[in-house]
Amino acid sequence: METIAPVIELYPGDDGDLLELLQMSMGIESMEGVKHLLAVERTRGTRYYVARVAGQIVGLIGVWFDPTGRVTELEPPQIIDMAVLPAYRRQGVARALMARAVAEVRTTGCPTLWLYTSGDEIGVLTFYYKLGYRLAAVVPDWFGPGSRKAILRLDLS
Numbered sequence: 001m002e003t004i005a006p007v008i009e010l011y012p013g014d015d016g017d018l019l020e021l022l023q024m025s026m027g028i029e030s031m032e033g034v035k036h037l038l039a040v041e042r043t044r045g046t047r048y049y050v051a052r053v054a055g056q057i058v059g060l061i062g063v064w065f066d067p068t069g070r071v072t073e074l075e076p077p078q079i080i081d082m083a084v085l086p087a088y089r090r091q092g093v094a095r096a097l098m099a100r101a102v103a104e105v106r107t108t109g110c111p112t113l114w115l116y117t118s119g120d121e122i123g124v125l126t127f128y129y130k131l132g133y134r135l136a137a138v139v140p141d142w143f144g145p146g147s148r149k150a151i152l153r154l155d156l157s
């Protein structure tokens with residue numbers, strides 16, 4: 001069987017484009033909560049990009065970087081949200097979104113990209129590992145008792 005890669009369009013997302021996917025990425029039920037966190041991210045200068053396939057928004061990424069280019073500590077994370085609709089996974093959508101974010105961060109001369117995610121989801125960790133991220137630290141009980149937060153680092157130099 002022949003597999004055809006989808007045409008993935010990337011563009012800056014407005015709030016209406018983002019909410020449903022943000023809810024998935026943030027893992028919170030309350031849409032008011034999602035809107036609040038999005039407002040916080042917008043205020044600190046986070047930029048969001050969405051991926052569109054055949055006219056439908058199927059994925060998103062949020063990227064933030066210190067305009068001074070001097071942040072080397074673990075917080076705040078620079079990739080803040082990443083999600084792809086289940087039906088569109090394993091087709092390179094997240095890889096394309098991450099490439100867009102990395103290209104933007106590279107223009108700042110920032111040598112390292114940080115993010116954190118659940119340390120308990122092997123598929124997500126494999127995704128980041130495939131893209132070159134490496135484990136920097138694990139924080140126990142971050143998302144609740146028994147959970148693990150994985151802090152990941154991508155060397156851009």
Ligand SMILES: CC(C)(COP(=O)(O)OP(=O)(O)OC[C@H]1O[C@@H](n2cnc3c(N)ncnc32)[C@H](O)[C@@H]1OP(=O)(O)O)[C@@H](O)C(=O)NCCC(=O)NCCS
Nearest residue numbers: 082083084089090091092093094095117123124126127130
């Ligand atoms: C993690 C996530 C963003 C990946 O999106 P995606 O569009 O499916 O990823 P891609 O197709 O670009 O994957 C690129 C490579 O990463 C690896 N990969 C991606 N998902 C994987 C999985 N579930 N298991 C193992 N490897 C995986 C593969 O090597 C893949 O390349 P391949 O399909 O050619 O083998 C998506 O599964 C998702 O939205 N999950 C739920 C939300 C979430 O947990 N977000 C992270 C919070 S920070």
